[in-house]
Amino acid sequence: MHKVDSTLQPLILIGGGGHCKSVIEAAESSGQWKIAGILDTADKVGTTVLGYPVIGTDNDIPALAAAQPDTRFIITVGHIKTAEIRRRIAARVMDANGEFATIVASTAHVSRHALLGAGTVVLHGAMVNAGATIGEGCIINTLANIEHDATVGDYCHISTGAMVNGDCRIAPGVFLGSQSVLLNGISISAPDSIIAAGSFVRKTLKEPGIYAGNPAILMKRL
Incomplete structure (x- = not known):
């Protein structure tokens, strides 16, 4: 059981896996x-994640948003190879007139001169x-680092220890793997591309695909 301050704003998490624990x-x-509960699959209802109850499924979003x-x-729900599941869930919340939280961990630093979109999470040790x-x-x-004047599109995942240097531009839905690096001023202009862990992106990437290596090259078209 968790003792919480009743004055805190209620929060419902959608997805009860590993990423849920980080959030x-x-x-x-x-x-x-104040975490009010978690939505997951029907077989998980009645279980807990880190002591918080799974209270329903995403079918319950409209009723919860209204009540x-x-x-x-x-x-x-995490973003490993595609943002599509996260987009579908977001659409359900918006269709129900629900509103998203924006969460910043206590050890993250987000400049007061930076902008964060609704539904974004910034985890421990990250810098924006x-x-x-x-x-x-x-x-x-x-521990991800988003440097000055960079732009990260909707539903991207900037993974652990990844570095997006100044003036970079990243299209929506891109997955940037752990400890990958984007050289200053580089663009990933192809939505939903995947950059493998440890890759070094030295030039703008225009074709949707999976990229890997140093320098990052196209391994598979999407």
């Missing part, structure tokens, strides 16, 4: 949210520097 940690550390208009939602713009529904994972 719980960030939400708890921020001191802004508890002050509640905010956050998508805690001055002039950066992060879209809606993004995951800025542990």
Whole structure:
């Protein structure tokens, strides 16, 4: 059981896997949210994740949004190879007139000169520097670095330890693997592309695909 401050804003998490645990940690550390429950598959209803109850499935989003208009939602289904599931869940929340939380972990730093879209989470140790713009529904994972004036499109996942240098542009839905690096001023202009862990992107990538290596090259077209 968790003792929470009743004045905190209620939060419902959608997805009860590993990413959910990371978001719980960030939400708890921020001191802004009261976790009201988790939505997952029907077979998980009645179980718990880190002590928080699974109270229903995403079919319950409309009823929850209508009954508890002050509640905010956050998508805690991870983005591994595609953002499509996260986009579909977001559409369900928006169709129900639900509103998204934006969560920043206590040890993350988001410049007051940066912009974060609704539904984005910034996990522990991450940096979002001055002039950066992060879209809606993004995951800025542990120790990721988004440098000055970079733009990250909606529903991107910037993985653990990845580095997006200054003035970079990333199209929506891109997955940037752990410890990958984008050279200053580079663009990934192909939506939903995948950059493998440890890759070094030295030039603009225009074709949708899976890229890997140093320098990153196209391994498979999407």
